[in-house]
Amino acid sequence: MKSNGKKICIVVTSLGKGGAERSSALLSKLLSGLGYTIHIVMIVDEINNEFQGELLNLGKIDSRFPILKKIKKLKAFKSYLKIHHFDFVIDNRSRPSLLREFIVSRWLYDPRKTIYCIHSYRLNTYFSTVKCIAKYMYKDAYKLVAVSEEIKKAIASVYDLTNVITIYNPVGDLQSQAITDEQLVSDYILFYGRINDEVKNLSLLIESYHKSELPEHNISLIILGDGKDLEAIKLKVRAKNLNKDVIFKSFIDNPYSYVKRAKFTVLTSRYEGFPMTILESLALGTPVVSVDCKSGPSEMIRDGYNGLLVENNNSEKMALAMNRFIEDNPLYLKCKSNTKPSVAKFSMEHIGQAWEQLLTKN
Template sequence: MTQKKVYKIALISEQLASGGAERCAALLSQFFESKNIVVHHVIVIDKVTYAFSGTLLNLGLYKNKSNGILNKLQRLCIFKEYVQNNSLDFIIDFRVKNNPFQEFIIAKYVYKAPYIVTVHSYCTDWYFPKWSFLAKKIYTNAYGIVSVSQKIAQKITGKYHYKNTEVIYNPIAIAEIQVLSEEPVTLKWDYVLGIGRMDDGVKQLDKLIAAYAKSVLPSKNIKLVLLGEGLLRKALELQAHQLDLADKVVFLGWKENPFKYMKQAKYTVLSSKNEGFGTVLIESLACKTPVISFDCLSGPSEIIKNNYNGLLVENQNVDKLAQAMNLMIEDTTLYQFCKQNALESVRRFSLETIGNKWLEYLKINVS
């Protein structure tokens, strides 16, 4: 009797906390392990809040205060030795890649197993060198490049001329989200929800506040709740104060369980400049809560069916966003229709479905 092969996969990410790419890595580790695949995690930053499966190499523990060249070389050597010693079948890399020289070394000399580059943002400069020649050559040895939306895949093919591209959406653990969404919320008033980091302008929560100010929601005493933390929080709080909405825009900071807030919200709004996929949208829909989003690049148009599970708004049009926010409150028939379709519309993003797409892509037979 032929012994069944045991596959080994390494998942490389910045950390196991905070971001959508990191959440994806953590979830996939649980799926792979459930299929008796040996999972290794390698993280660069010493931060772990997501539940994951497998063995962890935390390179952040080897970083010293100077983080100089010698310290970086030490971590690179540890990384290379780990990859070589574990006889990996595949490496899936979820990191942002903003050091072209370092990434060239990793791609050509560290990754000896078949490796996959995943791209989680339409800002492809975060993943490919800005020098055109190098950008087109650096990943020529890769098993493939996986993007989380069709629009990103089209950009990679058109701009960098890679042919080995594939689209695999981010997964969500629907059952887990539904359990967490049932936890009680102490908020005693109606509200709509915005979620995102406040460290840069990508999530554009200032535009969400501006749209909320233009909408009928404040007059109806429907508040805007914002989940997230970062350097821009004070500026956003000042904006709300200047619009005389300090008592209507509620800043709750970062929450380990955002799903209970999604569940109780009237709807969730995404006002980003750009996205990779927009996982917050499918998480909200999994909580049976409709969504509204700018039709930004990329992701929302591949999640939202307009007037079916939410509303897609002309990209970056704050007035249109305010109108959509009004419509979802005032047209109760439309709202209830979107709400009843929400959960079913995201079943295709379940961890089991997306995990099986990865197995098919990697040609791994676990039956």
């Protein structure tokens, strides 16, 4: 793609594990494909996703003193912005620290050229809890980009900000990545993501699976990922006597073979933003059983059309939904046939048009 002459700086915490990290890497490819010159500034030295563009890895800056390390990173970043004269900065980081983000928003960035992305419905990970300060910090930004309509509405309501729009995360072509010679269990459902019970609520998943009829039908549950609560979740599995039914697999960069071959994937999170696991699953032709948490699932899943939406924090209803996909084959086949068409609007082409419109707006 011929360059259009515009330079974009995408700021990320890292390019490591997680949906926000995958979507940031994908955004670099999308914008590069549209002709923008892409630079990525990364705060933490962790890369698990392919990206496009020139990388400034601030995570490699070191010091014996933590505060000095932060100052060095800030000065290096400021110098980098001054040298390159970017047309836009797209900040994809979480932003919970009031003092740090006040410095970033008012000293490091030019608000007129800054786009802040919000990837979670838990707004206090992106905004100060002091509403008047949050409004002051972000009211002059070029735009705030929420990854779901529910997040957009919440920002507008809580912080009285009017410069908020929605641009969904895109999904790339995953089919070529879903090929492997690895031998997988014959019949299974799948969770993949961070093993963080506070967010992902894997306790609900284990309880729901235990109450369902899936173990009796020899349908395993694969939990694919790593995280701080891995051992605690394994203990819950043993307590339910599900050792033979629940299979733990460590994080891998390419989980798509597991996703494509699963009977269905599951999501039981307490809250989300716009969960990439749902989008990726549907794009690979695999239906999803998900809780209707804030936010994202209801903007991708139509209950009974391409998956099942379940009241959150209800293990009985989650178990019944799992059973429906096993017992009601016509329903399952209907949902499976609608998976790929249902995510056409999240293609790189469609989401690229939304970004193009934003970046070329006068």
